[in-house]
Amino acid sequence: MAKIDIRRPHSLSVADARSIVDRVAERMREKFGTDSQWSGDTLTFQRSGVKGAIAVVPGEVHVTAELGMLLSPLKGTIEDEIGRKLDEHFA
Template sequence: MSQIDIRHEHGKTPEQARVAIEEAAAKLSERFGMRSQWQGDTLQFNGSGVDGAIQLVPGAVRVTATLGFLLSAMKGMVEAEIRRVLADKLG
């Protein structure tokens, strides 16, 4: 199993960041078939071959994920897509 750990800094307010993360999660859900749910300031997500979280921290978000066997082979592509969506939604 492969691990992903991304920290993405931004200049948004906590409320703006939460909306942006919800939009990013919706986009990633379309791409990877994930489900998500907020627990405090952390958006927990899971799907076929992936489990993880997007944590809101002051001035940044932190994405952690564990990829199953099949997605592990595509870790680079998955990580690049997460980074692209974060950059698009958070700047």
Template sequence: MASIDIQHPHTLAPPRARQAVQEIADKLADRFGAECRWDGDILDFTRSGIDGRIALLPGQVHVTAQLGFLLGAMKGPIEAEIRRVLDERF
């Protein structure tokens, strides 16, 4: 299994940071059928071939994910897209 581990700094207030992560979760659900759920300041997401989480920390967003075999082959483009979205939102 391939894994993704990205730490991205941010300067947003906690409510705005949570809103930004929720917007990302909404897109994951709409575009890829991912199931998303909050557990405190951690958003867990899952769908066939990927299990991950987005943790809101003071001044930082931490994205981790485990990719299944097929998506593991696409790790580079997936990681690049995550970084692009984080740069755009945070």
């Protein structure tokens, strides 16, 4: 399994950062059929071939994910897309 671990700083309140993550999670549900739920300030998500979490803490958003065998070859592309989305929303 390929692992993804990306951190991005932010200057938002935890509530505002969490709201952004919630909107992104909604798009993930619509586009990829992910299931997600909040546990404190961490959103966990999963679907066939991937499971992960997005933790929101003061000053940082931390994305972790484990890719299954079919998605592992796409790790670089997936990391790039996550990085772009984080930069777009939290830069």
